[in-house]
Amino acid sequence: MCSIDCCSNPRGKAGEKLDPSNASNRPIIPTPNGELYPYEVIQEIADFIVKGSNMRPKIGIICGSGLGSLADIIQDAKVFEYEKIPNFPVSTVEGHAGKLVVGNLEGAVVMAMQGRFHFYEGYPLAKCSMPVRVMKLCGVEYLFATNAAGGINPKYSVGDIMLMHDHVNMLGFAGNSPLQGPNDPRFGPRFPALVNSYNKELINKALEIGKQMGIEANMHVGVYSCLGGPTYETIAELKALRMMGVDAVGMSTVHEVITARHCDMKVFAFSLITNKCATEYSDKKDDEANHDEVMAVAKNRQKACCELVARLIRQIQASS
Numbered sequence: 591m592c593s594i595d596c597c598s599n600p601r602g603k604a605g606e607k608l609d610p611s612n613a614s615n616r617p618i619i620p621t622p623n624g625e626l627y628p629y630e631v632i633q634e635i636a637d638f639i640v641k642g643s644n645m646r647p648k649i650g651i652i653c654g655s656g657l658g659s660l661a662d663i664i665q666d667a668k669v670f671e672y673e674k675i676p677n678f679p680v681s682t683v684e685g686h687a688g689k690l691v692v693g694n695l696e697g698a699v700v701m702a703m704q705g706r707f708h709f710y711e712g713y714p715l716a717k718c719s720m721p722v723r724v725m726k727l728c729g730v731e732y733l734f735a736t737n738a739a740g741g742i743n744p745k746y747s748v749g750d751i752m753l754m755h756d757h758v759n760m761l762g763f764a765g766n767s768p769l770q771g772p773n774d775p776r777f778g779p780r781f782p783a784l785v786n787s788y789n790k791e792l793i794n795k796a797l798e799i800g801k802q803m804g805i806e807a808n809m810h811v812g813v814y815s816c817l818g819g820p821t822y823e824t825i826a827e828l829k830a831l832r833m834m835g836v837d838a839v840g841m842s843t844v845h846e847v848i849t850a851r852h853c854d855m856k857v858f859a860f861s862l863i864t865n866k867c868a869t870e871y872s873d874k875k876d877d878e879a880n881h882d883e884v885m886a887v888a889k890n891r892q893k894a895c896c897e898l899v900a901r902l903i904r905q906i907q908a909s910s
């Protein structure tokens with residue numbers, strides 16, 4: 591996608607004069623995030639999904655690692671494999687099937703991503719969160735983003751659910767944003783505010799549902815932080831995150847939420863705590879996070895996560 595004309599540093603040995611008319615002499619400069627997926631391309635993808643499913647979804651769900659079963663409870667489903675959707679990236683991570691499922695859940699038309707895109711897969715943030723814009727142009731008003739995360743808050747246990755009420759955007763601290771580059775006002779403003787990103791009404795409803803399900807002791811409201819991955823964090827990093835007020839850490843979600851808020855979607859997000867993060871030095875192998883454990887815990891807790899999502903959608907439907 592990078593235009594050949596955007597290259598400014600000729601390759602070659604220092605001082606060597608290269609013929610700039612030869613394309614291979616020009617380096618590749620990445621296209622800015624904001625230019626990767628123009629509005630028209632997103633519209634084409636959205637049209638493909640709406641026409642292909644003959645449905646207009648109201649709620650978008652992003653399934654976290656090992657939480658793909660959130661899409662399995664959708665009825666009358668039309669399933670699109672990512673490879674078959676024009677201009678869509680492919681999933682490369684275990685536990686992310688790479689399917690888009692459109693159908694009915696608790697009386698609402700929903701579209702669920704069984705597989706999200708992560709920065710560490712080599713995708714720029716705008717590409718990771720591009721499907722959120724597709725959801726918007728399909729008609730989605732609510733984004734439900736879920737993830738598997740490491741618990742940093744010492745009160746959290748493996749299997750707990752943390753409803754996100756805020757985030758610390760570590761990739762943003764490093765100057766990276768899905769909104770970087772030219773802004774298209776058809777999606778949203780140049781400088782979106784993020785103070786009320788996580789819908790309070792939905793958090794309160796979810797807490798109430800947690801009580802009804804009898805899992806209130808395993809439910810928290812907290813702060814998530816996204817790092818670039820794919821490494822899990824060092825003890826020093828985890829200590830620093832805790833000092834910043836972070837309760838759970840992962841490698842996703844924040845850029846999706848930023849993109850959703852930019853285009854004024856209502857956001858509900860939660861982390862399933864799949865491992866406890868060590869914040870003290872020790873020789874215990876148990877302290878090391880690993881993806882197999884993440885997936886196993888997610889599988890064990892998928893029933894509760896599905897029930898929470900289904901009941902919340904039922905309430906949204908009842909009050910609309």
Ligand SMILES: O=P(O)(O)O[C@H]1O[C@H](CO)[C@@H](O)[C@H]1O
Nearest residue numbers: 654655737738840841842884
């Ligand atoms: O955030 P999700 O996609 O749930 O996955 C989490 O689990 C993986 C690490 O085990 C990372 O991709 C991390 O972000």
Ligand code: HPA
Nearest residue numbers: 738739740839840841879
């Ligand atoms: O401990 C973790 N760190 C980062 N990402 C994660 N995803 C699941 N667990 C973790």
